[in-house]
Amino acid sequence: MLSKLTQWFGTRRRDRALRDYAIEDALWQATLDGLPFLAHLDAPDRVRLRELTSLFIAQKEFSTAHDLELTDAMTVAIAAQACLPVLNLSLDLYRGWVGVIVYPGEFVIRKTVEDEDGVVHEVEHDASGEAWEGGPVVLSWEDAQMTGGTDAYNVVIHEFAHKIDMLTGEADGHPPLMRRWHAPLDSQAWADIFDHAYDQFCAKVDAVPDRRWARFERDSLIDPYAADHPSEFFAVCSEALFVQPHAFEAEYPELYRLLARYYRQDPARAGLTFPPA
Template sequence: MGVFQSLIARFRAPVPPIDDTLWRQAVARVPLVRALDAPRAHYLRQLAATFLHTKRFQALGGTELDDFWRLAIAMQASLPALPRGPRAFKGWTNVLVYPGEFNVRRSHYDAPTGVVTDSDDTLIGEAWDRGPMVLSLADVALDLEAPWDGFNVVVHEMAHKLDMLSGPANGVPPLPPSMNRRQWIDTMQRGFDRLSKAVDRGRRTAIDPYASEAPEEYFAVTSELHFSQPALLREAEPDVAALLEAFYGPSPASHS
């Protein structure tokens, strides 16, 4: 077999299945997956296997990353991907995992003055356009301990990855044919505007104020709520909750 044929054979190689014992252990420790109905849990197992097969995990800063933690990340990243399938994972390869919070240096260019200023941000997760997903393992672990508190760093970053499938994140991911893009934009914009006004006025909000940073953050934060605290989202923004249920499918929290 020549080099070209060998590469084709490798590309077409089947995705290695997840070991049964490891899968059962992971399901027992990942409540969002344990709460899924049987058909979606079966498909999620296939998607998680694809994620593990196509993504390259890199443990940074002394992170201890074993098979369980790789699978736990893959399972939670696959939850938002369920309606779209493996296409949801296109455009990027690496998953960078730090033991805890990590610092990112950013440069800001002020056009009127021409001044460039640098600042350091402390993060628990980040998703780069056509680049890696970056995670704090301590926060991934916290999400397993408190699965229904409205926060999930892997879901948050995977929502950004879905958003980026059509270009830089803007809060409008590629939608299925059954959903109307204009309705999505109008509904999410109204929710974002209501939250932003409340935050600007110093009011306490049900939705994390971080969602008011930008439309793409509003989408990612409300995606976290859909999967881990949908009742709060339905009470705060029923139209947004209905839209996300149409996009992602029923929340596993509804069966917890």
Template sequence: MKWLERLRVYWILRKHALSDRDWFEVTRKLPLLESLDSSEKARLRLLTTLFIYQKAFSGAQGFELTLEVKIIIAAQACLEILTFDLSAFDGWSEIIIYPDAFRVKRETQNESGVVSTESRVLSGEAWQKGPLIFSWKDIERDSFQKREGHHVVLHEFAHKLDMLNGRANGMPPLHPEMTVTEWTDSLSTAYEKLCKRVERHHARIDAYAATNPAEFFAVMCEYFFTAPELLFERYPQVYGQLKGYFRQDPLARG
């Protein structure tokens, strides 16, 4: 980190520090963070503080934004970048929170080029270079109790990581020690297997992962942090690639 950037971080941490009370009161309610050790928690607190300072949160349809809400979102999002720095979430700044699932209208084009409008109800959505949108009800449901393989915050922020190198396609920028071939082989083999298992109703993994490779990656990230045993048992190669990518090993945390 350059000295000017260090100075800026130091200033933010001094001026906008989260109090012990706010930090501990909120994070003790989040099972996702339970197994982190004290140095990981300290790092997470630092990232969360910077995140809250840098991102613009807003409530829609009367949703009341509080510091607690911001910490709940930021701390769980920053678990994904615990070994990176905040630049992994660069290129966008807005987080919009609705009280409940929200309806969106999208124009879609079928193979023959016919455009139609589709209306869908969503719990979260990540826009390329744009905002992240959440339903608070869904964040609450996934944050305050352990739900194997379901975590809307991890899911949408995984899309943001994926979008760092262009459109979401299931492959974020890899570290130099990783290889595109190994990543692609591991994830595409598992994706194809999952699609077959979903067809036969044999999948123990959320069938939404079979939508496309981008959703597969986002759902695998949910399992990696919330149900690492299950992911390792079902798709050990995917676990291995995610362990290399996140530079974390949730299985070893127990």
């Protein structure tokens, strides 16, 4: 009886959120038009993404910095991209935090780092996005609009992949594997494929001569930045899966299948099927 009552209240809250945060038809169509990588979704998936986007907006708090005006178009565009990875999973993967902060462009991140000799340094660098463990996602609106290029760049998907990765306690490239979604995929199977692919990619990056570095950066589907850490490799590959799925599947077929199985989506239409959740 208690379970049925809890489910009833959950349904009531969901229905109210969908009603209170409904997205107008014209705004939703403009959002789809501005995000060409969503074209692979069929009509039922687009309906579910629209509903999930409304629920995401109901759960999160959007704010801006440097006097940037927050518009409905900005909110819906960011929310739709954030919801794409969890379309066949759950918004529960974004639990435990509420803030989405949008800057007009790149912003400065200041960090304290310790080098190999134990010396502590204060460093700062420009960033287009950052995901804080237990805190907000911070995004550059200028970068969030870079959605129509031929590369695999998508700062929103990147940062929200970090949020998923962080659910295991730290961002390490090993996101949580849930039995109801990911069986028979387990942590060992993930490590066998993902860690091997990461090591291979790092070796590939390390082997590039300085004189060919600019060309490698230009031609590589996976941004060389992905070699910095397994968490970055997971986030960058998540971008590629959704933004350039055909090129990703062609160049990294085993890694494509792994991430497709994780997100329970096959945007390249590679013939993958997923067990019922």
